[in-house]
Amino acid sequence: xxxxxxxxxxxxxxxxxxxxxxxxxxxxxxxxxxxxxxxxxxxxxxxxxxxxxxxxxxxxxxxxxxxxxxxxxxxxxxxxxxxxxxxxxxxxxxxxxxxxxxxxxxxxxxxxxxxxxxxxxxxxxxxxxxxxxxxxxxxxxxxxxxxxxx
Amino acid sequence: xxxxxxxxxxxxxxxxxxxxxxxxxxxxxxxxxxxxxxxxxxxxxxxxxxxxxxxxxxxxxxxxxxxxxxxxxxxxxxxxxxxxxxxxxxxxxxxxxxxxxxxxxxxxxxxxxxxxxxxxxxxxxxxxxxxxxxxxxxxxxxxxxxxxxx
DNA sequence: ATGGTTGCAAACGCTTTGCATAACG
DNA sequence: CGTTATGCAAAGCGTTTGCAACCAT
Numbered sequence: 001x002x003x004x005x006x007x008x009x010x011x012x013x014x015x016x017x018x019x020x021x022x023x024x025x026x027x028x029x030x031x032x033x034x035x036x037x038x039x040x041x042x043x044x045x046x047x048x049x050x051x052x053x054x055x056x057x058x059x060x061x062x063x064x065x066x067x068x069x070x071x072x073x074x075x076x077x078x079x080x081x082x083x084x085x086x087x088x089x090x091x092x093x094x095x096x097x098x099x100x101x102x103x104x105x106x107x108x109x110x111x112x113x114x115x116x117x118x119x120x121x122x123x124x125x126x127x128x129x130x131x132x133x134x135x136x137x138x139x140x141x142x143x144x145x146x147x148x149x150x
Numbered sequence: 151x152x153x154x155x156x157x158x159x160x161x162x163x164x165x166x167x168x169x170x171x172x173x174x175x176x177x178x179x180x181x182x183x184x185x186x187x188x189x190x191x192x193x194x195x196x197x198x199x200x201x202x203x204x205x206x207x208x209x210x211x212x213x214x215x216x217x218x219x220x221x222x223x224x225x226x227x228x229x230x231x232x233x234x235x236x237x238x239x240x241x242x243x244x245x246x247x248x249x250x251x252x253x254x255x256x257x258x259x260x261x262x263x264x265x266x267x268x269x270x271x272x273x274x275x276x277x278x279x280x281x282x283x284x285x286x287x288x289x290x291x292x293x294x295x296x297x298x299x300x
Numbered sequence: 301a302t303g304g305t306t307g308c309a310a311a312c313g314c315t316t317t318g319c320a321t322a323a324c325g
Numbered sequence: 326c327g328t329t330a331t332g333c334a335a336a337g338c339g340t341t342t343g344c345a346a347c348c349a350t
Binding site: 085088133138139140142143144149 | 238289290292293294299
């Protein structure tokens with residue numbers, strides 16, 4: 001349940017990112033690399049503003065608009081994903097696999113939770129009967145994390 | 151999977167609303183009743199603007215700010231709930247029990263799905279080990295509804 | 301040279317707020 | 326009467342966009 005990633009994890013993520021970007025024809029400019037790096041570093045599903053603030057130190061000229069544009073573009077390219085908006089601010093994440101989100105009501109921490117779907121008998125019935133066709137699930141669980149509960 | 155409610159359903163919902171409002175000391179002004187009624191009428195989890203537009207016909211003087219304030223207030227009082235935001239617009243619903251939301255990627259329809267939680271072995275382990283404490287689940291399923299799939 | 305990327309500032313859309321008026325108990 | 330709700334317009338906030346400068350091929 002750590003909030004930041006180890007160096008080893010980061011190395012793997014960044015390498016995969018560069019490879020996939022090259023394959024997709026996505027230029028890896030210093031700004032894009034920095035944004036992806038900062039996003040990957042944090043497990044906390046940061047807001048765009050948080051990423052911008054963190055990067056401004058090392059990249060004083062960086063513009064907030066660039067961070068917005070970069071994240072939108074990387075999402076279109078399938079290199080990052082939108083995370084659920086807890087407070088009406090845009091959040092992103094680098095995890096691309098299916099997973100749920102645990103949100104601490106107290107401190108706002110957002111943790112990834114492996115998801116083993118099939119919780120909705122009604123929904124399964126609908127699928128079987130051809131009523132709906134499923135594409136994606138987004139599960140958000142609210143509660144209190146270890147640090148915040150009594 | 152109907153989008154509007156029957157008269158009988160509406161009658162029950164409105165009566166319950168009035169009772170609960172009285173018990174909570176919430177004034178049932180014409181505007182508040184109208185907003186609740188319009189919200190209850192639609193299963194589609196309307197946006198604030200949609201409710202406002204629908205009511206303006208019968209209440210020409212109604213203000214959008216009042217609709218926003220009313221819904222926020224009713225939510226604080228536990229009489230309505232925020233629905234998941236599909237398009238960064240505020241949505242509300244009258245259903246108070248636990249349920250998931252099925253969202254049609256094509257037409258934007260939002261359907262309620264009874265929820266039988268327990269889909270996350272990892273989460274259950276965390277609860278057992280005292281790592282987290284659960285309060286509420288919000289499950290959004292994206293896909294295509296009957297009318298939109300092939 | 302040329303297409304794509306960036307920074308800045310202005311614009312945008314949704315939501316909230318300040319204030320005077322009106323409604324309610 | 327005093328309190329609370331309403332309507333209107335203005336402000337607020339997060340996000341997007343237009344444009345000129347810039348960069349890399």
